Amino acid sequence: MNPFRIHVPATSANLGPGFDSIGIALSKYVTLDCQQAEDWQFIVPEQDQAYIPSGKDNLIYKSAIYTAQSQGHESLPACEVHLTSDVPIARGLGSSSTAVVGGIELADHLLGLGLSSFEKLKVACDIEGHPDNVAPAIFGGIMISTFDGENLDYVPFTEGLEKLTWLAIVPDYHVETEKARQLLPRDLSYKDAVHASGTANVLVAALAQQNWPLAGKMMTRDQWHQPYRKQLIPGFENVQRIVEEAGSLGMYLSGAGPTMVALFETFHQETFDFLFDKLSDYAIFPLQADLKGVYTESVMINNES
Numbered sequence: 190m191n192p193f194r195i196h197v198p199a200t201s202a203n204l205g206p207g208f209d210s211i212g213i214a215l216s217k218y219v220t221l222d223c224q225q226a227e228d229w230q231f232i233v234p235e236q237d238q239a240y241i242p243s244g245k246d247n248l249i250y251k252s253a254i255y256t257a258q259s260q261g262h263e264s265l266p267a268c269e270v271h272l273t274s275d276v277p278i279a280r281g282l283g284s285s286s287t288a289v290v291g292g293i294e295l296a297d298h299l300l301g302l303g304l305s306s307f308e309k310l311k312v313a314c315d316i317e318g319h320p321d322n323v324a325p326a327i328f329g330g331i332m333i334s335t336f337d338g339e340n341l342d343y344v345p346f347t348e349g350l351e352k353l354t355w356l357a358i359v360p361d362y363h364v365e366t367e368k369a370r371q372l373l374p375r376d377l378s379y380k381d382a383v384h385a386s387g388t389a390n391v392l393v394a395a396l397a398q399q400n401w402p403l404a405g406k407m408m409t410r411d412q413w414h415q416p417y418r419k420q421l422i423p424g425f426e427n428v429q430r431i432v433e434e435a436g437s438l439g440m441y442l443s444g445a446g447p448t449m450v451a452l453f454e455t456f457h458q459e460t461f462d463f464l465f466d467k468l469s470d471y472a473i474f475p476l477q478a479d480l481k482g483v484y485t486e487s488v489m490i491n492n493e494s
Contacts, residue, residue: 190225190266193298194488197221197291198329198479199276200283201355201450202321205408205415205441206389211333212283214325214479215355219274219287221249222488223295226269233272240278248285252292256312257300266299277472279363281444286322289313294483306482310334311341322444329482333393349399350478354456356437356464358428358449359472364421369445372417385412405438405452415442422447424470431467435460 199217203209229250233241241247245254249270257265278284293312297304304312306327313323320334320343330347377385392407394400409429419425419442429440432451440451453460456475464473 190268190299192222192224192488193485195221195223195291195294195298195483195485197287197294197326197483198481199476200286200322200325201281201357201448202283202444203411203414203441204331204392204404205439206385206392206411206413207321207333208389208411208413209319209321210335211331211389211393212321212325213331213350213355214329214482215282215357215476216479217276217282217357217474217476218479219272219276219284219291221291221295222271222273223268223298226267229267229270231270231272234274237272237274237278241272248288249292249295252289252313252316253296253299255316256293256296256302256304259312259315260296260300260302260304262300265296268295268299270295277359277448279365280359281364281442281446281448282357282359283322283326283444286313286317286326289316290323290326290483294485298485307341309483310343314341325479325482327482329480330478331396346396347478347480349401350480352454353401353478354453355476355478356432356451356453356456357443357474357476358432358451358468359474360422360447361470361472362447364445364447366445369414369418369421372420373414374417377412381412388412401452401454402438408439408441408452411441418442418446422449425449428468428471431464435464435467 197219198214202212204211231243231247314336324332324334334343395404437451443450
């Protein structure tokens with residue numbers, strides 16, 4: 190087995206009203222450096238060791254073996270995987286989805302499965318249950334997807350995304366997805382559901398037409414999850430006010446949070462300096478859309494001491 194490297198982009202889900210169905214790949218990455226070994230081992234950065242297992246209970250391995258078995262293989266060749274990441278864990282930037290997609294890519298490469306992007310996404314949806322994060326991690330760009338447990342359909346968007354800046358505003362605490370889901374109502378009235386659906390429809394149309402101001406406006410008008418989840422994010426309204434003052438087209442809660450993402454059509458150093466000063470309690474990252482998605486490359490291992 191020749192050493193190889195897998196790159197998986199971070200993702201941001203929902204974009205406001207596109208709950209569980211819209212996501213974007215962003216320019217933060219998880220990298221897996223893989224080489225043959227006697228036993229499976231994941232070498233994890235020290236700051237992440239409390240959250241990421243080093244053995245077969247690692248989500249990357251679980252996703253890899255699931256993929257292998259779904260294709261008729263019972264096992265995988267053992268690997269040592271060195272994991273590096275600038276994707277914050279449990280902050281709403283798709284850290285678990287990078288593990289799932291990385292595991293699928295790992296199995297595909299190790300076994301020479303030759304899976305298409307569609308086939309990878311189908312496996313990822315079987316693991317995750319919904320496509321919002323895994324779809325853009327595989328395809329890149331913005332993905333509009335739906336999966337009902339059997340039928341999988343999607344539309345990719347990439348046109349014009351290179352012009353935009355997606356500012357990730359990351360608080361210094363975690364939000365568990367399950368806790369965030371427990372805040373959601375069990376039911377919505379028919380009238381409220383129609384209104385929420387209409388907002389999502391306009392968001393998708395605005396993205397398709399590259400009408401970024403309208404897309405930003407729709408991101409702020411979600412009725413599916415943000416009104417309920419923002420109570421877990423102290424200062425949400427204040428952050429929203431500050432990014433609007435800086436020229437943001439709109440801001441939304443990324444996935445289950447706590448990261449917030451603000452959309453900018455123009456973003457200059459002066460904008461960053463203003464926000465760095467005003468949002469000093471947060472880490473802020475001006476990001477671009479990743480248009481490539483997951484990929485694997487061969488690498489050379491330096492054995493010099």
